[in-house]
């Protein structure tokens with residue numbers, strides 16, 4: 001068997017080493033200047049009013065839900081075709097996620113279905129930019145305004161994406177980013193939330209720091225808080241990664257475009273939705289869709305044999321064991337999301353993936369589908 005190609009890998013170099021060492025040698029490992037510098041640099045890069053760094057994307061989502069004041073009895077309309085954290089964060093606050101189906105081409109929330117799902121109990125829409133492709137944010141924003149709902153954007157996979165000429169995270173509603181090592185920018189573990197006002201920023205920072213209030217008293221807790229702080233080493237890593245974000249995004253787009261050339265002519269393989277005037281994807285993963293009649297397991301076995309494994313991606317949230325057990329959800333509820341889940345396959349994808357490895361993956365896929 002030939003060398004295995006990883007599914008994802010961070011792009012790290014000397015700048016990252018220097019920055020982390022600088023933080024380490026400063027002796028200040030938490031609550032220091034790196035987090036603030038990272039927040040300011042990220043806000044400037046995204047064009048957001050304020051950015052609050054947190055310990056993960058999930059932590060950011062939880063706090064965004066909390067800031068929106070959601071709780072028991074409140075419904076939040078969201079997508080079943082996502083990573084589980086985008087719906088779990090609603091459960092953390094005792095509110096109820098209401099799934100609606102996705103649009104089969106983009107795999108993002110279908111705004112018409114969202115509008116139809118709004119009831120008197122609906123308090124928020126939680127949109128996900130799945131695989132880095134911006135959701136229909138203006139349409140969702142107008143539904144939210146019409147019904148006085150909060151709009152929260154899970155942009156965990158979409159740092160660098162652009163919607164109608166504006167960077168995701170700069171549109172006014174809170175957007176949450178994640179920095180796990182498979183992301184376009186990594187801090188190891190980490191996340192960030194964009195916020196429009198200083199008050200919202202201060203509250204979110206306080207909630208992420210055990211509810212401490214700015215009284216100078218370390219052991220004074222004004223809110224029920226959490227420890228969702230990003231540490232200094234992670235923030236330093238993030239600063240170094242941010243310096244090369246533009247280059248990272250360009251390289252990832254080039255890797256995606258090489259895949260499109262290699263795979264576009266294979267019968268039974270549908271490529272990810274292309275960019276258009278309104279949506280510029282930030283390449284997080286490369287997910288193809290196999291024709292319904294193709295045996296995905298057989299394709300994956302073939303890819304694994306040839307050293308370029310693929311992964312079924314993503315399973316639907318409502319079909320996860322925990323969700324089935326707790327809510328009695330089952331197959332047939334969201335046909336577009338479920339069909340996508342059955343047919344989608346993530347291929348090895350990362351910033352420095354070489355053309356030769358991509359050719360191996362392409363050849364293996366072509367042979368598997370013959």
Ligand SMILES: Cc1ncc(COP(=O)(O)O)c(C=O)c1O
Nearest residue numbers: 056057058083085086156178180
């Ligand atoms: C859509 C989406 N939401 C939320 C998260 C959670 O982010 P984290 O792993 O940083 O908690 C992820 C991470 O993969 C994600 O892809």
